[in-house]
Each structure stands twice: as C-alpha cells, then as structure tokens.
Amino acid sequence: MRSASSQAPALAGTWCRLHPLSPVARIGITLGVVVLVGVPTVSGGAGAPGRLADLIPVAAVAVLGVAASVISWLVTRWRVVGDELQIDTGLVYRQSLRFPLRRVQAVDIVAPLTARLLGLAEVRIVSAGAGHQHGRLAYLSNQDAAAVRAQLLALAHGLAAETPEPPALPLFRVANGRLIAASVLRGAWLVVIAVVVVVAILAAVYPAATGARPGESGAETVASLISGIATGIAALGLDTARSVNGDFDFTIGEAPDGLRLHRGLLQKRHETIPYGRIQAVRVIQPLLWRPFGWARVELDVARQPEGHGQGEARQLAHLLAPVATLDEARWLISRVAPGAPATLTRAGAPPRRAVVRAPLSYHYLSIWHDQRWLVTRTGRLRPATVIVPLEKVQSIRLESGPLLRGLRLANLRVDTAGRRWVAEALCRDEGEAAAMVDRLSGLARRARRLS
Amino acid sequence: MEFRRPSPRMWIARQTVLGVSSLLLMALLGALGALLLGGPGGLAGIAISLALAVATWFVERGRYRSWGYLERDDDLMVRRGLLFHRLTVVPFGRMQFVDVTAGPVDRLFDLATVQLHTAAAATDARIPGLRSADAAQLRDRLAALGEARTSGI
Numbered sequence: 001m002r003s004a005s006s007q008a009p010a011l012a013g014t015w016c017r018l019h020p021l022s023p024v025a026r027i028g029i030t031l032g033v034v035v036l037v038g039v040p041t042v043s044g045g046a047g048a049p050g051r052l053a054d055l056i057p058v059a060a061v062a063v064l065g066v067a068a069s070v071i072s073w074l075v076t077r078w079r080v081v082g083d084e085l086q087i088d089t090g091l092v093y094r095q096s097l098r099f100p101l102r103r104v105q106a107v108d109i110v111a112p113l114t115a116r117l118l119g120l121a122e123v124r125i126v127s128a129g130a131g132h133q134h135g136r137l138a139y140l141s142n143q144d145a146a147a148v149r150a151q152l153l154a155l156a157h158g159l160a161a162e163t164p165e166p167p168a169l170p171l172f173r174v175a176n177g178r179l180i181a182a183s184v185l186r187g188a189w190l191v192v193i194a195v196v197v198v199v200a201i202l203a204a205v206y207p208a209a210t211g212a213r214p215g216e217s218g219a220e221t222v223a224s225l226i227s228g229i230a231t232g233i234a235a236l237g238l239d240t241a242r243s244v245n246g247d248f249d250f251t252i253g254e255a256p257d258g259l260r261l262h263r264g265l266l267q268k269r270h271e272t273i274p275y276g277r278i279q280a281v282r283v284i285q286p287l288l289w290r291p292f293g294w295a296r297v298e299l300d301v302a303r304q305p306e307g308h309g310q311g312e313a314r315q316l317a318h319l320l321a322p323v324a325t326l327d328e329a330r331w332l333i334s335r336v337a338p339g340a341p342a343t344l345t346r347a348g349a350p351p352r353r354a355v356v357r358a359p360l361s362y363h364y365l366s367i368w369h370d371q372r373w374l375v376t377r378t379g380r381l382r383p384a385t386v387i388v389p390l391e392k393v394q395s396i397r398l399e400s401g402p403l404l405r406g407l408r409l410a411n412l413r414v415d416t417a418g419r420r421w422v423a424e425a426l427c428r429d430e431g432e433a434a435a436m437v438d439r440l441s442g443l444a445r446r447a448r449r450l451s
Numbered sequence: 452m453e454f455r456r457p458s459p460r461m462w463i464a465r466q467t468v469l470g471v472s473s474l475l476l477m478a479l480l481g482a483l484g485a486l487l488l489g490g491p492g493g494l495a496g497i498a499i500s501l502a503l504a505v506a507t508w509f510v511e512r513g514r515y516r517s518w519g520y521l522e523r524d525d526d527l528m529v530r531r532g533l534l535f536h537r538l539t540v541v542p543f544g545r546m547q548f549v550d551v552t553a554g555p556v557d558r559l560f561d562l563a564t565v566q567l568h569t570a571a572a573a574t575d576a577r578i579p580g581l582r583s584a585d586a587a588q589l590r591d592r593l594a595a596l597g598e599a600r601t602s603g604i
Contacts, residue, residue: 302570393542393545394541394542394545394569394570394571394574395539395540395541395542395545395569395571395573395574395576396539396540397537397538397539397540397573397574397575398536398537398538398539398540399535399536399537399538400535400536401534401535401536402534402535405536410536413573415569415571415573415574416571417569417570417571418571419572422573437538437540441525441526441540441542444542445525445526445542445544448542448544
C-alpha cells in the first residue's frame, strides 16, 4: 500500500513518477537474454581473456539498456488535472501528452510476464482521433493500475473521480480446451498436411523411379523438403501457441459502465470497453469450425490508424469471444448490441446475375437493416458478418467498376470510426443500391439524433 | 438537386498540363526515332506521342466531367470516377475537419482542392478544381454546418 498512497496525488493533480521498479520490468526480458548469453560465456571460458572480451559488447548493450530505461523512468511524470490525463516524458525530445478523458475509448491493463512477476502492470489509454498516441503508464503497481483505471473510467463517464469501480458480473467464459481445439483447427494446418501427404507420396514414388540411377540426389531433395516442412510447422505451431497464450482463460464481465475482458496465460490483459463506444461487431465462421458450429466474435472501437504502435494495434483488437457457439455468439451480441440481429436470411441476397461477378462468395453476400442496425455479410469460405449501429455511420460509399456496371450492379460500403472493418454490401442492384444510400443516410441521421 | 461541377478552369489547367507534357514527349520520341531510324522514325515517334495525347485527352475529359458534388440538407455527396464510379455521402455531423490544398499548377490557375475528413479512414471525399475563393467559401460553410450538427463518435 506504500505505493498506492504515493500514486494517489497523481490523480489529485500532483506530478508523480511511475513505479520505481518500472525500469526493471521494462528491461526484464533483455536482461534475461544477457544473463543467458553471458553466464555460459564467462563460466565456460574462466581465465581466458579472449572470452571475457567477447562479453564486452553484451555488457555494453545491457548497461545502455539499463541506463535508458532508468532515464526514461526519471524523466517521465504523469497526473490527472480536471478531465485531462497529462504525461510528460522524453529526455532529448520532451513530449507533453494530453488525453482528454471524455474522448477515452477504452482503458486497458496489460501485464507482461516480467511485470507480473514484480507485481506491476501497464495502464493503456486508447483515445479517439487521428494523430493521437496511446497514453501508456508503464508501470504501476497492480492496485494502482486498478485504481487508476477505475478513476479514469469514472472521469471518462463524467462521474466524480472517487466513484469506485462498479462490480462486474461474469457474462461469458471460454473453456480452455475449446480454445486450444479452435486454435489448432486452422486452414494453414490443412495446407501443411496436404504438403506432407504430397511429399510422402513423392518420396514413396521417386526412389523407385530414380532407383536405377546412382547417387543420392533424390534422398537429398526429400531431406531438404522435410526440413522445410518442419520449419513451416514450427512457425505455425508458434503462431497457434501465441494465440492460445493471448486468449487463455478468456472471461468477459458486464459492469454498468462497460465490458470487462480478462485474458492471457503469460501476459495478462484486462481490457475495458465502455458501452456506446462500439463501432462495429463482426462474427467470423472459419471453414474448419463449421462442423462444431463455432464462431469468433470481435468488436471494433474508434482508435488511431493501425501500424502506429507496430504490433500493438493488432494486439489491442477487442475480442468478444475467441471461440463461441453460434447461440452463445448471438446471445453475446444481444448483450452488447441490444436488438441487433446476428444472423441473416437469404432475403437480403443480391440479384441472381451477381453470380457472374462473385461466383465463390455469392451464397454468403447479404445485407439487412432496420431502424438502428445494419448487418452485412461477405466471404468465400469463411463468412464474415459485420453489424454496424446506424448512429455510428461516418460515410456511405457507392462504387462500381466496368464489370459491375455491365451487370447493372454496384458495391455499397458503410464506414465507421472503427479502423478495422467496413460493412460491405457487394454486388447489389444499381437502383436498389442508390435507393439504399438515401434510405441509410436518412436512418443514420435519425439514429444520430435519437442517440 | 443537380450535382455541382468543378470550375471549367480545372479543365483548362488539365489541358495545359497535358499539352505541355505531350509537346515534351513529342520532342523526345521524335528525336529518338530520328536518331535511331532516320526521318520516318522521327515521324513515327511524333505520331505515337500524338495518339497518346489524344487518348489521354479523352480520358482526362471523362474524368473531369465525372467530378461532382452536391450539398444536401444534412450531408455532402461527392461523385467521381470515369471507369470506376464512386459516390461518397458524408453527413455534416461527421466531418472532423476540412482541408483546402492547392498545388503549384492549381495556384497558377487560381484553383484549390477541398478535402473532407471524418473519423473513418476509408472516407474519401475530395472536391478538386474549385476557384480558390469558392473553395474557401465551401470550406467555411462546411465547417459551420459540421459545427452545428456535430455528434460524438
């Protein structure tokens, strides 16, 4: 509780530093690598000056890393004044970051392995608008992180800062067994299996065919093929393991102010999505999941363009459920988007002649809307359904190329402030699409006024 | 409810750029042909560049004619594209900011481009070839409308 009392002033408007152990947590992994590399080098070559000299670059990197993270900790200060979070950082290039709390889209707590071991966590503030950076407080102690999150969320909702974090009711949890099964059931594995089968057949056929010829060129080819396949399998396995690691113990809670997501095996994440900030919901049904009736449900909230924080943007993507049955998916959607339909009928199908333009995806193309929601579906082997609240519509586009025009068809696209998906109604009849642009913009206007 | 069109000056500007670059290309191809193949080669080079210029002229004219914008009660419609038609509808309440830009050629002809930005990255609403005074006026009008009708993300 010592640090908890030291952080409270920051929320009251006094400049504070981050947790003193932050540099350790930040360079933890690098330091571990250095030790792993350094210890065998030193112990193996004790007394040999050449070996010790080898260590100098490693030691230099370690010292530089420590110095950089300590300096970064020394020059970083933060506080909350009024309804603004302020972070000052940078030694050479001073940066003063200001985050208006009313524009906060989500507040996440992320705890990588090293930070978790030290009892620390990072608070990440996602705000809307282009050209903004994420607010990152790395690191605070666990209690502080929770307290900061509660207060930021309370302020973001225009409540008093002292409002305690409302309790969350458990809404949904994903069984880890199902998660692992679903992660393994990927199209890429099918490709790998197909390649293995082909290679096995080749290996069985070719030695017989080339057996008359002397030399081992056939065997060598097979060996190199096998090593290539092994690399592919290893990469795919790593990717699968990463997704299992990221979504392990996935639970969603429902609090009065938003959804609470908890997930992660090594790196724990606690994410919060305020209601009313959801720009779109997407349901994906991968081909291999279909026998089990599974689907993946994702949420899109307004955020800065992808690629800004390298790998971060993708990791921040919000999942409503990494894998759920269709019934569960429908139920979850009804909780976050009351009244939105999660399934589509063929009533919203494009005209028959669209088969010419979209032979593989025709059977999935569909659009449906009511007064408040727009639902579209696209996809060839993997149907993806996008649900957009009409009050969130940013712009509507009608597009057609020469081929589509020849068929008297047009594509209708509806954009939201979420950066990830566009609701797409492909290959609609020209007249219908033009009428729909007018109808949707009218409905969106009404929905905006009502909201 | 007629779509408004960019200024005819835009077409003059486009034609001027096309004419100048065609003349340069003609000189280049003519000289190259003459050097490599003699007199007939030079003529062929000039003929090729002329054909290119004519084809480009038609494409540019189609493009110029395809541009249009319409201010409605609550939204702005922008139309464009010769081969690939595009129609974008942006509600005034969704406009985050409006840009006016003018490149060197545009400035020569007193033209400017008005660009609308929303919170969605995919929104592509751009109106080129407006007289700079008109562009400034449109920008102010749009900004005022956006202010009046703005709503939260």
